Amino acid sequence: MSENDNQVPSALVRVGDRTLAVRSATLVKRGLALATSLLLPRDAFFNYLLSGPPQDKGYLDSAIAECRTAVRLQPNNVEAHSDLAFVLCSKGDLDGAIAEYRTAIRLQPDYALAHSGLGSALRKKGDLDGAIAEYRTAIRLQPDHANTHILLGLALDGKGDREGVIAEYRTAIRIEPDDAWAHYSLGLALKSKGNLDGAMAECRTAIRLQPDFALAHYNLGLALEMKGDRLAALDEIEKARELAPNNSSIAEADKRIRRKAGSG
Amino acid sequence: MTTRITQIKPPEARELEKKRAELATLETRLAERELDLATLQAELHSFEGIYLRVVGSRLAELDEIEAQIAEAGARHKPKGREAQERASQARTQAQESARAVEAEQEAGKREPFRPSENLKKLYREVAKRIHPDLATDESERQRRHELMTEANRAYEQGDEARLEAILRDWETSPESVKGEGPGAELVRVIRKIAQVEDRLKAIDAEIARLEETDLYQLKTQVDQAEEEERDLLAEMAAGVDQQVAEARGRLGSITGSADL
DSSP: OOGGGGTOSOEEOSSTTOEEOOTTHHHHHHHHHHHHHHHSOHHHHHHHHHHOSOSOHHHHHHHHHHHHHHHHHOTTOHHHHHHHHHHHHHHTOHHHHHHHHHHHHHHOTTOHHHHHHHHHHHHHHTOHHHHHHHHHHHHHHOTTOHHHHHHHHHHHHHTTOHHHHHHHHHHHHHHOTTOHHHHHHHHHHHHHTTOHHHHHHHHHHHHHHOTTOHHHHHHHHHHHHHTTOHHHHHHHHHHHHHHOTTOHHHHHHHHHHHHHHHHO | OOOOOOOOOOHHHHHHHHHHHHHHHHHHHHHHHHHHHHHHHHHHHHHHHHHIIIIIHHHHHHHHHHHHHHHHHHHHOTTOHHHHHHHHHHHHHHHHHHHHHHHHHHHOOOOOOOOOHHHHHHHHHHHHHHOGGGOSSHHHHHHHHHHHHHHHHHHHTTOHHHHHHHHHHHHTSGGGOOOSOHHHHHHHHHHHHHHHHHHHHHHHHHHHHHHHSHHHHHHHHHHHHHHTTOOHHHHHHHHHHHHHHHHHHHHHHHHTOSOO
């Protein structure tokens, strides 16, 4: 239907003089947008996104239910399918997520976010080649989306392509120099290649950009430990532990470095 | 041996019989589809009125305040082209919204259109008998058209008595009397079939078009919400009320008036 169809002031019907006069198409259009915003479960979805991985599974179920309502109300809404796929993926229903992402892509083949999301669902299923193909499609469609480069880096990491990983992270940083996660990811990649100075520099940048980045503190601590600077390492690990008290890896590292520092 | 004499109908009469049966089926279908269309239109019409009264009037109020804010801004920047244009656009929108709401207020309060089964039955009968596409000449078509206009109005108003009267008058009118030979009648029936088929296609297209409109989609959302025991129009009205209050606050801070 063309944009003008809803702007015609009145539609005459041939039989009789029945008229359906949409007296103000603009008011109706605004009402439709308002109604849709009220019906779509955006609040729950965005609350979920903001809250990070939910500890409360019931909340995730609620987000899924609301996203399903959105899909039912607007079966051709690409974002609704993509949102549902995202929460299904978070819940661990990878097959459900893949199906929803594929529906979104069928509805809008150039929707980069759905390709990227599908890549992540496939990656979690262990299909690294499929994931890489989807990430590359997403990047082709939207080359300046830093996060997709990071995700592609993660998939390449799974394939052992370390050079590819570093190249993707560097691209992400070039696109978004203030992306703490990109610096942190590059730091990890450099650490795995034995470039500890480079790794520490990237982790420090990540921390400068996001001081409460527990994993960046943790990995900086590990790199410092590997460099033999146990006190500085302990300092970073403690910060990480304060920020993420329930993380068992950080707790283990804390214990281990303390033990070594005590014995040294 | 006895000879059995059977009366063989001439080909024209047999064809006429066949075509009449075909037309009868089509007439029934046509009446049903006309009813579908009339119901959809009446539902949308009444919904449009309710929507404009509950939500549209508030949006019009919001537009008026936004126009005043934009005009106040334009007064502060008398040489600012952008501010002047913004004020002009805001005023145009406010006027359009106000006109739409005023037109609805003049039409009076509407109730949701919920036709009774008897009303539907009567309308179906009228459409079946009086439909303009069953006319065989232009003057008859005009007469039928006028009656259908009246029938449509009566249907939308739920006026069963008027529909009954239209049917009664039609049955006793000269137009309802049929005659002439089978040849002429066959031509007439074939022409009617073609007209009815065209009309059926037009109805399908019109219903599809209506179902694509924003108004229909908005109505569908409101209906679906109602099934979930939500009054979406009231929720929308509350949302706009909040925007109106915020806009009043902004206007007050610009003009220095606390009570607007």
